[in-house]
Amino acid sequence: MTNAVIKTMEVCRYFGEGETLVKAVEQVSITIEPGEFTAIIGPSGSGKSTLLHLVGGLDNPTSGVVELSGTNIANMSGAQISDFRRDHIGFVFQAYNLIPVLSAEENIEYIMLLQGIAGPARRQRVQEMLELVGLNDLGSRRPNQLSGGQQQRVAVARAMASHPDIILADEPTANLDSKTGIALLDVMKDLNETHNMTFVFSTHDEKIMSRASRLIHMEDGAVVHDERR
Amino acid sequence: MLLLKLAFRNILRQRRRTILTVLSMTGGYVLCCLSFSLTDGSYKNVIRIFTMDHTGHIQIHRDDYLQRPKVFKGIDDTPEQRQQIHSQPGVQSIAPRVFTPALAYAGTRNTPVQIVGVDPALEKTTSRLFDKVTQGQYFDATLNADGYYSAMLGIGVAESLRINIGDELILISQGADGSIANDIYIVTAIVGTRNSWDRNKVYLPLSVAQEFLSFYGKVHQYSLLLEDENAVGRITQSLATALPTLTVNPWMQVEATFYNSMEADKRGNRFTLLIIVFIVFIGVLNTVLMSVLERTREFGVLKAIGSRPATIAGLILIETMMLASMSLLVGVVIAAPIIAWFALRGIALPDPIDMGGIEFGFMTGEFSVGVFAWPMLLIMAFAIVVSIPPGIRAARVSPTRAMGSF
Ligand SMILES: Nc1ncnc2c1ncn2[C@@H]1O[C@H](COP(=O)(O)OP(=O)(O)O)[C@@H](O)[C@H]1O
Ligand SMILES: [Mg+2]
Numbered sequence: 348m349t350n351a352v353i354k355t356m357e358v359c360r361y362f363g364e365g366e367t368l369v370k371a372v373e374q375v376s377i378t379i380e381p382g383e384f385t386a387i388i389g390p391s392g393s394g395k396s397t398l399l400h401l402v403g404g405l406d407n408p409t410s411g412v413v414e415l416s417g418t419n420i421a422n423m424s425g426a427q428i429s430d431f432r433r434d435h436i437g438f439v440f441q442a443y444n445l446i447p448v449l450s451a452e453e454n455i456e457y458i459m460l461l462q463g464i465a466g467p468a469r470r471q472r473v474q475e476m477l478e479l480v481g482l483n484d485l486g487s488r489r490p491n492q493l494s495g496g497q498q499q500r501v502a503v504a505r506a507m508a509s510h511p512d513i514i515l516a517d518e519p520t521a522n523l524d525s526k527t528g529i530a531l532l533d534v535m536k537d538l539n540e541t542h543n544m545t546f547v548f549s550t551h552d553e554k555i556m557s558r559a560s561r562l563i564h565m566e567d568g569a570v571v572h573d574e575r576r
Numbered sequence: 577m578l579l580l581k582l583a584f585r586n587i588l589r590q591r592r593r594t595i596l597t598v599l600s601m602t603g604g605y606v607l608c609c610l611s612f613s614l615t616d617g618s619y620k621n622v623i624r625i626f627t628m629d630h631t632g633h634i635q636i637h638r639d640d641y642l643q644r645p646k647v648f649k650g651i652d653d654t655p656e657q658r659q660q661i662h663s664q665p666g667v668q669s670i671a672p673r674v675f676t677p678a679l680a681y682a683g684t685r686n687t688p689v690q691i692v693g694v695d696p697a698l699e700k701t702t703s704r705l706f707d708k709v710t711q712g713q714y715f716d717a718t719l720n721a722d723g724y725y726s727a728m729l730g731i732g733v734a735e736s737l738r739i740n741i742g743d744e745l746i747l748i749s750q751g752a753d754g755s756i757a758n759d760i761y762i763v764t765a766i767v768g769t770r771n772s773w774d775r776n777k778v779y780l781p782l783s784v785a786q787e788f789l790s791f792y793g794k795v796h797q798y799s800l801l802l803e804d805e806n807a808v809g810r811i812t813q814s815l816a817t818a819l820p821t822l823t824v825n826p827w828m829q830v831e832a833t834f835y836n837s838m839e840a841d842k843r844g845n846r847f848t849l850l851i852i853v854f855i856v857f858i859g860v861l862n863t864v865l866m867s868v869l870e871r872t873r874e875f876g877v878l879k880a881i882g883s884r885p886a887t888i889a890g891l892i893l894i895e896t897m898m899l900a901s902m903s904l905l906v907g908v909v910i911a912a913p914i915i916a917w918f919a920l921r922g923i924a925l926p927d928p929i930d931m932g933g934i935e936f937g938f939m940t941g942e943f944s945v946g947v948f949a950w951p952m953l954l955i956m957a958f959a960i961v962v963s964i965p966p967g968i969r970a971a972r973v974s975p976t977r978a979m980g981s982f
Contacts, residue, residue, distance in 0.1 A: 396976075405880055405975045426884045433882020440880075440979050443873050448585035453578060458881050460578050505881070517979075 351414075352513045352545050353379040353402050358411030360397050360568075371397040372408075373568035379513065379547060384539045386559035387549040394568040395549035396517050402547070403436050403515045404428050416512050433461050437506025437514035439548075442522045444502035445490040451477070451501045452486040458509045476504035479542075480534050496527035500534060507538060516548035520555055532558045579887075583894040590867065594899065597863045601903035601955060602910065604856035608849050608951030609911040610941075613918060615845050617942035619838055623805065623827075626834065628704050630773065631827045632671070632799035633808050634815065636661065641796055642825055647676050647752045650794030651822060661798060664818060666811045668803045671695060671702035672795040674785045678749035678757075680778060682737035689733050689778045691747065693785025693795075702801050705767065705779070712741040712765035717781035720762060725784045727761035732775030734766050741765070747778065751790040759788055849951075853958055861962045864896055868966040875970045876978020889967035893960065900959035904952055911948065919943035 360372040372394045379385060379402075387395045400406035401413055404420045413420055415435055423431060432438075445454045452473050459469045477486050480500040490498055499519055506514045516535070520528030532555055538544045550556055564572035587594050627633050635642070641649040651657070653672055662670050674693035679686055696716050700706045705728075706714050715726035727745055734740060743763050751757040761780065768774050786792055802811055808826045816824040828835040868875070875888055918941025928937035941947075 400976045403880075426886065429879065429882050429884040432880065438880050440877070443979075444877060446582065446874055446877065448589060449578075449582060453581070457578060457582075457878075461882050461884075461887070509882070 350381065350417075351378045352381055352383075352416060353377070353547070354412075354414040355402060356412040356414075358398075358401060358408045358413055360394075360401055360406065361409045370568045372401060374411075375568075375570050376411075377563060377570060377573065379545065381512075381545050382539070382543045383545055383547075383561055384536060384559055385547045385561040385563060386556045387547065387563045387565060388551060388556050389549075389565035390551065393565040395565055397568075398565070399515050399517050399547065399549060403438060404432050433458065433509060435512045437503075437509060437511040439499065439502045439506050439514065439516035439519045441518045442495075444505075445498055447490050450487050450489055451482065451493065451497075451504075454490070454501055455505045455508050458505055462509060472508055476508045477501075479507065479538060480504045494527075495523050496531055499523065499531050503531070503535060503538070507542075507544065511544075513545040513547065516546065518549050518551075520550060520552060525552070525554060528552065529554060529558075579891060580894065583891055583898055586867075586871075586891075587895050587898055593863060593867070597860055597899055598903045598906065600856050600859055601900055601959075602907045604853045605904055605907035605951050605955050606911045606914075607852060608954060609907070609915060609947055610918075611845060611849055612950060613915045613941035613943065613947045614939060615842055616944075616947060617919065617922075617940045619842070620805075620942055621938070621940055622838070626831065627801070627805070627827050630703050630705075630799075631830050632702055633802045633805060633827055634800040634812055635825050635827070635830050636798040636800070636815070636819065637796065637823050637825070638821075639823060642823065642830065645675060645796070647750065647789065647791070647796075650674075650752065650791060650796060651798070653793055653795040658798075660818065661800065661815065664811065664815055666802050666804060666807050667815075668801045669698070669701040671698045671799045672782060673699075673797045673799060674782065674789065674791060674794070675796050676749050676757075676785075676789055678747045678778070680733060680737060681746040681748070682739045682743060685737045687733060687736040687776075689730075689747075689776055691749065691778050691780055691785060691788070692774075693780045693782045693788075695782040702799055708767040708772070708774075709765045710767065710769070712763070715764045715779070715781060717783050722762075724760060724762045725781065726764040728765040728767050728779040729763055730768055730772065730775040730777040731766055731770055733778055734763070739763060745778070747788065749789070751788075752794070753790045755790055757788050757790065850954075853954060857958045857962045860896070860899070860959070861965065864892065864963060864966045865969065867895075868892060868970045871970075872973055873978050875973040876975045879973060880975035880979065885971035888973070889971040892967040892970050893963045896959050896963035896966075897956070900955055904955060907951075907955075908948060915941050915943050915947060917941075 356376050358372060358375050359370070362369040362371055375398060387398060389395055397406065401408050404415065407421065420428065420431060446457070449457065455473045455476055456469050459472060473486065477483050480503055482497060482500055485493060485497060493501065520531055523531065535546055536558055539546055556562060561575045563570055638649045638651050658670055661667060672695055676691050678689055678691045680689045694705065696714065709728070715728055719725060739745060741763055745761045745763055746758065747761065748758040767779065780788065786794065802808060812824050812826045878888060922938045922940035925937055925939055
């Protein structure tokens with residue numbers, strides 16, 4: 348028994364068949380411990396997104412096992428896996444994270460609404476989360492009134508709000524200029540250090556990956572190098 | 577609350593599209609309301625004319641007199657019997673009647689007629705016979721100076737026999753006891769028009785008809801008017817229980833042909849409406865589907881962060897219901913004054929419609945809760961149905977694909 352947040356065992360994810368078979372993820376066995384700040388790096392098409400989707404329960408492996416906080420997430424029903432994601436995993440995507448018709452506050456509040464948290468508690472936590480990511484005054488703005496960096500911070504705040512075991516971020520800085528990207532990473536790193544939040548994010552930006560405490564190199568779907576620093 | 581907010585803001589995103597969708601549903605709704613109002617209103621009118629003319633709301637006979645009228649099938653017409661019927665809650669008036677076929681003679685001419693014996697005073701309270709007198713005087717049961725009783729004729733009888741007010745009329749028939757019945761009467765009134773159902777009838781005062789038929793103290797029929805025409809079914813039931821030896825029929829059975837053709841016409845109308853609403857909702861379905869496809873990425877995010885598929889489908893349902901509710905709101909505002917106008921003023925028909933001998937020259941609308949509520953239910957039901965395919969579609973969005981970040 349381990350208390351690993353993520354444990355994959357020989358997980359594979361293939362797309363297509365025959366001539367067009369793509370081995371997007373091939374025999375990946377990794378373990379992510381609580382409190383780690385891990386970057387998955389590798390060239391475009393190396394399988395970073397696919398791996399993040401697998402460990403986030405957004406996609407099902409072709410073979411192998413994915414365990415999240417000790418639970419095998421294969422064979423969960425639609426509602427079960429939804430609830431599992433809601434309560435255990437935070438997501439930050441490359442872009443278009445936010446619901447355009449909801450304000451920053453409401454975007455954060457939404458996930459707690461799904462969790463059934465009462466109104467006053469929800470609103471209090473929304474303010475705490477906005478403060479954590481340094482957007483105290485911008486809560487009432489709609490996504491289109493926020494810069495790209497601010498939008499990504501709201502996405503991080505939303506991911507934090509549900510008290511997940513881990514936050515998965517797929518190229519969270521790819522659409523940002525490097526300064527803004529580094530600032531976002533600093534916010535994430537800070538949450539990792541002060542709140543012991545476990546992060547796994549993918550990137551191919553050198554400056555970004557240098558902030559990670561662990562680097563997982565991928566090539567052609569396989570992990571070729573795994574270093575803790 | 578947040579989900580409602582989300583749904584509401586979503587439908588405000590594409591205002592023009594929302595307005596068009598709402599208006600098309602509004603159109604369907606208003607059309608339904610108008611059609612419901614006019615068919616129900618007209619038929620209510622027709623039913624009123626029909627029941628008031630002669631059928632009454634409920635008829636009481638002995639045994640199967642309604643299907644097989646035979647002179648001897650009579651009800652003992654005692655004051656207690658009348659009182660028992662009249663005292664049933666909801667019964668407004670009661671008219672006793674006797675019927676028999678007869679031959680009518682005047683001079684050298686003769687014609688077959690139907691004799692209807694009515695109580696002059698009670699008949700006034702139950703049918704429109706009094707109002708249908710076009711010439712002469714409504715009769716009573718007294719002898720005139722020459723010792724004759726009065727008769728009122730349908731216009732067809734008067735024309736066949738070429739007689740008029742004040743002329744003599746000889747009636748010959750068979751009495752209830754098998755004897756030959758014959759007597760002379762004086763015409764005091766002509767009733768109805770050439771289209772009336774009673775153009776070949778001869779009306780006699782009840783006691784006179786009973787004497788003619790040797791049918792003392794008996795009648796063939798009680799015709800009843802109710803205080804509330806919608807209570808026919810209920811009161812028929814309670815009368816049937818109270819009068820176990822008699823047969824109680826609502827007007828729908830008495831005039832089954834008319835009632836069935838009316839119901840068929842209503843069904844046809846409803847079906848046409850259903851088709852129109854269906855077509856409206858094909859458009860709505862298209863719009864909702866389009867709005868779902870445009871938001872694939874958003875649904876992907878909503879699902880990724882933990883919304884259940886049912887929540888997403890629910891969101892689409894709420895959005896569609898909101899659109900429908902807005903349509904209904906606008907629809908009621910538009911339909912109410914139009915229907916009120918139809919109900920209060922009505923529209924004159926260019927050619928009066930002849931319904932079973934009853935002329936019907938005005939079309940009035942019905943203004944009631946049902947006229948607004950039934951189409952509302954219809955629209956809501958369609959809105960629910962129409963939100964199912966897009967709802968399923970949205971609920972099934974794959975979060976990875978939606979993110980498009982592979
Ligand atoms: N849904 C899919 N269908 C087919 N091929 C896919 C799909 N998702 C990913 N792939 C393929 O899998 C490989 C890995 O993709 P991805 O995980 O997105 O890499 P990365 O995120 O590292 O750029 C690529 O060759 C990609 O084309
Ligand atoms: Mg990727």
